[in-house]
Amino acid sequence: MDLNRYSVIEKGMKREMLLLKGTGCRWRKCTFCDYYLDYDSSPFLFNKEILDKVSGVHGVLDIINSGSCFEYDDETLNYIRSVVEKKNINVLWLECHYMYKDRLNEMASFFPCSVKFRCGVETFNPALRSLWNKGIAESVTAEDIARYFSGVCLLCGIKGQSKRDIISDIETAEKYFEYYSVNLFCKNSRRVEIDEDLRRFVINEVPNLIKDSSKAELLINNTDLGVG
Structure with missing residues (x-):
């Protein structure tokens, strides 16, 4: 895939952003996602070229891939540390996925800096999470997730979701997390339908809901953070 893999974000949470390749998402069951196609069984040389662009300009580095941070090869992890x-x-x-929650301390201790983890929870509505096959039990609450993760990603604009769901998710994320992104669903190869009314709501009204927040990022397009 010909994707942008490096960017510098100069507003909000200033940071360098990298989109690396993992060895493949181990969950790979979310109904809306086809990101898992972006992987490599031996991605180190590919990832090294991107990691070599890091300057440290803001002292904050944000690294994602098509799955979880636990799905990098050892060479890539060692090079990230370097x-x-x-x-x-x-x-x-x-x-990373919530299924790795009990290994976060293991990953954090590998690096000589503060490590913060973000989870693609998508919604705090347990019924929607099950419908989207997120692999997070319906019994798991926002408080549970916040015990492990400093940030979350929220997904908006899919049929079956409501405006109330989106508003509630934003309010919950604002209450419990240091960072959250509000992501408008973009059509991909999966058979998931966009709710056009919700799409307009996210574009036109959500900005007012989060305008005073220092924690939120609204992502209308997959490439709004300069990668993808």
């Missing part, structure tokens, strides 16, 4: 050391990175953001 870059963190050489470029004086103070905060490293990583993303």
